[in-house]
Amino acid sequence: MGRAEARRAQQQRGARRAPGGRAKSGKDGKGSAGKPKGIRRFFTWKKILGTFFGLMLLGMGALVFLYYSVEPPDPNEKATLQSNVYKYSDGTLMARTGGLNREILPISKIPEDVQTAFIAIENKSFYKDSGIDVMGVARGLFNTVTGKGKAGGSTITQQYVKNYYLTQDQSATRKVRELIISLKVDQRMEKPEILAGYLNTNFYGRNAYGIQAAAQAYYGVDAEKLTLEQGAYLAAVIQAPSQYDWATAGPNGKRLVMIRFNAVLDNMVEMKKLTPEKRKEIKFQEPIQPKAPPGMEGQKGYLVQAAEDELDRQGIPESELKAGGWTITLNIDKNRQAAMEKAVQDELESKLDRKDTKKRPVDQSVQAGATSVDPKTGAIVAMYGGLGRSQQWNSNALRTDYQPGSTFKPIVLASALENKATTQDHKPINPNTLYDGTSKRKVVGSDVPFNPQNQDDKDYGDPMMTVQEATNWSVNSVYAQMIVDTKPAAVKKTALELGMQDRDGWPGDKPAMTLGTMSANTLEMAGVYATFDNHGKKVTPTIVKSATHKDRQFKPAPAIGGQAITRETADTVTKVLTGVVNEGSAKVVKSSAYEAAAKTGTTEKNVAGWFTAYTPELVTVVAIFGEEPGTHTQVTLTGAAGGGRAGGGTFPAEIWQAYTLAALKGVKTGEFKLPDAEMGTPQVPSRSASPSSSPSQSASTSSSPSTSRSPSNSPDPSQSSTKPDPSTSQSPVKPSTSQSPVKPSTSQSPVKPPPILPVPGN
Template identity: 70%
Template sequence: MGRAEARRAQQQRGTRRTTRGRAANGAGADGGSGRTDGGSGRAKKAGKAGIRRFFTWKKILGTFACLTLLGIAGLVGLYFYVDKPDPNAEATLQSNVYKFSDGSVITRTGKVNREILPIDKIPKHTQEAFIAAENKSFREDSGVDVKGLGRAVLQAVTGGRKSGGSTITQQYVKNYYLNQDQTVTRKLKELVISLKVDQEMEKPEILAGYMNTSYFGRNAYGVQAAAQAYYGVNADQLTIEQSAYLAALLQAPSQYDWAVASDTSKTLVTDRFNYVLNNMVEMGELDAGKRAGMKFQEPIKPKAAPGMEGQKGYLIEAANAEMRRQGVSAEQIQAGGWTIQLTIDPKKQAALEKAVQDELEAKLDRKDTKRRPVDQNVQAGATSVDPKTGHIVAMYGGTGQQDHWASNALRTDFQPGSTFKPVVLASALQLKSRTQDGKPITPNALYDGTSGRPVVGSSVPFSPQNQDQQDYKTGDSPLITVQKATNSSVNSVYAQMIVDVKPQNVKKTALALGMKDRKGWPEDKPAMSLGTMSANTVEMAGVYATFDNHGKLVTPTIIKSAKHAYREYKPVQAIGSQAIDSATADTVTKVLTGVVNDGSGSAVKSSAYQAAAKTGTTESNVAAWFTAYTPELVTVVAMFGEEPGTGKQVTLTGTAGGGRAGGSSFPAEIWKAYTLAALKGVKTAEFDLEDADMGEPVLPPSPKTSPSATVSRSPDPSTSSSTKPSTSTSPNPSQSSTRPDPTGSSGRPDPTRSSTPPLPPPSGTIIPPRQ
């Protein structure tokens, strides 16, 4: 066969193979199409077959079984690897040492308040109350809650919210053998040791260990110390109701202590108290009929522990509270071993305590409840801060924890009143806001000072009264400068100003300055201008220290250092970044110097220092504040009216047999006495206010000019000043949803006020109040 014949034979064989391939694949007349479709079908079938080869049910179940066996093997290995340790160093509990800033010792926490009781010394109903609260299946379980532990491990890995679920055995192991860390390693150790403890110890022994190692608050460890701290009895005398409260308390000792609990916390602990009793009925440990007649029994007032007398207890609690905010648990603090140096200057602390004693306590008669009933209600708190470092150098919490357990310096159940007004001004300056007629808001800007004048531009009606319903004027004109309005704390002006700035913008500024966003902020209401939110003296000291520090955020701290052999403490960053512009802060400071020189803060005027201040008095005179600063020191002094025993807010009017007790009365007198003593021997400076901008000098319009142009609808701050004002009708004063006490901020009549002050000089400079 020649080459040509061989080629033809090869081609014929190829044609026959192609024909057979088409027939096998069901090809049509279009051979190309048949090849393409057939190839695609084979690819799809092959893909599906490949997936099934890798993910069959047998293989999935087999993999799961292998992983389960590996997990079990790991746990078995861990079980034999992890030995039940000796009681942890924290279970033996050391003392904490607290020191002043100069290194001298304030106090030691002393011997741990704990008395170990055998189970037969703890009443049966008390035992059952704790089981009902924490672990109803305690007597039957193997010592672990696998689901709860799984959740805890997942939360530790993902950083999610912590939750309960541990058995009594696990909690005993955590208290006695381990620590409070929320790590995967600690959780796994807890599981293994709990299994071993459950096998090696009897249930009554485990229960006794748990009840003797738990922390109940009030420096009480164990049920015996708790019974004495909360009800003044030994554990064997506890009633069912008292036992239920102590069992409920363990969930959040600091939050659920009735002496310091908020209304929300009281509701929560009462609910948990009922939960415990209901579980006891369900468990068959309490008769349902008897349960129906049971009521919550309030605990006794707490007593100061040895070494916590006077201000010591308040200082230690303030330090502990700051440590908790920085991530150290209450259990880790109470476990001891800490050396904590506070920022408190012992000399300034002594000066503050003496100032309160001399200017307030010495003038009160707390014993004669008939002659001086108001004096029993007076509480005082104060915080003093170095604005350059953010260190709290002195703090006053009250007459002592034996009289008033919670620190008045830290309480947040009262409003700051008109000491909030500088925050409104700072927000206006920072945002370059404008008045109703489109003019920039500056200290020289003009506002209507008429008392009870309805605000314009707000969807919420508001028409606040000024103190004593005083109308403020410039000559015959109802217009006054912002400086004058601040000097005399004119409510009607600041109510309109916050509308011009927008309340939500003012809130943002307040938070930037360090105030806390607690429940109750009236975001969209002009009443916020009068300080209707809650705050404490530390927060307000931080706000004013930020003004003093040219706008750099100051977060007051009371801890200089905290050292522990096995733990690290991350301190507060006391000086932060720029919260507001330096020009804004310096302008606010310059305005507040006018309050001291010519306004409601004149009681503290002295040649020994230059000061800026703001008074504050809340509705019905239930609180009075004086917040002021020098270049060296920022100090907030506050008085609160609190009915003993109930915590109800009551008026301060009549304090020390006098009249209305405002911010310019006792608080200002305490501030001045303390500041003079604290700065004695110090070369004081004047404020550096080069960046302050008071705005263009202005003249009020003639009496014939209608003031409506200054109270029309406020344009957006970005709108040009040529925007035409609205002529909308102002709301009726009677429609005001919130009517504050017509007291402004000053606690005394303002001698600077007059209905006919002289007209301002032609230069239009700030109008000084008449002396």
């Protein structure tokens, strides 16, 4: 068939498919010529694939452009570190910190197994990769762009580039530059050289930059003498130096750093750089105690520590602070700070014999801490951390390894008032509610058996007494029943709302919580009592007034928040605590110079004594702790200064008063304005037949209690305190005029209360 015949045949077939010579559209949306119609014309497979490969080519072109256009810059600001300036609240200079604590070492000076420890935890493929981890970078960029957290997945090369050339910010732009520079650095430098740069530029905490400074700071040796155990810890600590420093870490920080420490060693086994047999023999080696840097003598080091901790919590990490260039003004009042230091010296240190370890060994174990806060602004105006960071590294004002004892009891009362709790016989709990004050009385309504004894196992009230009187004398049996009536879970909720922290070891829903068996520090307890003082508005004490840097904007979090508890609850608690000063265990600080509210506290075995008190102008928490030098074991304070028990009503109360009188000198002091305080209706118990009657098992009122408010058994003369307890010099305990409790029966002579000595929980 010729070409003409073939053309005619094709035309005939086309005519048969479309009679009349007109093409028809098919069901597939194509015309007779097979061409797509409508929007499908723009989304063919060919076009999609073409677009995809086109974008890939553009991306590759962009990367090539970036690769050739981005060069490693000059070393960042840490290479020329600036000082930080710390100022008092009036703008006068307090301290200046700076100077980079670093000594550059060649890789040959760093033990090989220490090198491997860092590689094992940070970048196991270090010697094989090209300087970047593509998947890790993609994950990090995604997290940064979507706001899901800090970019992660960096190789050792990338971390070195970030430390040496770039900054610590987490922007996508910085991450891309880090990626390009890391590729170039990996091509231009040998792996051992990169590893040395990484180890020499890391921040390890304790003001240590680089492996040599870290070896000295944590183990007191040069880097070339580090053991594998020590190197594994340093490799673990760099992830979060402030949190993981063994000397200052809390239980959770120690747990986390031990997880990383073990991961270092396990990864080394996986890499066949450590045998399983030797792995089993390796034990954690605890670092030495930190030493204060020059210029941080006295309380300055503690104040800087508190400021850095606060800034870290608000988003400025320690590594960024250590890079320098900051001007940080504290809320610390220079005059009040001096008054605090003088009060501790006069009322405690001058009475201890720290030199003769054989004559009075307990004196070597006494540590003091304090925090003072303006309740109207939340400003920390004074703080005492200890003898100095060269002798006591961790601030006693911030330590959380001791319990607050009975200074927690006002929180129980606040929760009862806030939740409108009732006694077991459905009577509302208020300052005039009657409770059984019998020592070792079994609480009613608790799933957990609990029958705490009162101080020196004394019975109070024979046996009924008001909540006000139970607070005055810190009666454990009353507050044990009150927390069960209120519900421990509700009390914990109130405590957290007031500013306490839910740390490991919180007693949960156990009624023993009423004795202050959780951990706390003077800072958070000052916040709790400042909230009472501030009529229930939440106070979060803050030490940083301002922090400025030419490259960074910082705005401190507000110190005063909304209502944590109602004004009625807060004012009622304050009113009750004024009774503790006027008629109870804090009477030693009663003065015509101010009106005060207070609570004493002593922990189990007398290992700590607390005094939390406030005036309308100032809230101050003072505590003393028994800590054996060297071992840091908690030990008793009994025998301090050659006396007996040293509870909250002794040294801490005297420090508080000496400081408060000096701090308020020249200040027009006022009285508490408590119009909303609700004291409740006085209840009148009848007198029991005998003071030795068996303890009542009732939770609140009884038909036959005595009106006596004194313990029913005598104190042990051998248990005398270092100084006369506030209760020993009092006249017979009479009801406060503001509460109008029952008057003593005319047939019974007033009974002078004997000395009340601190015991666990008081």
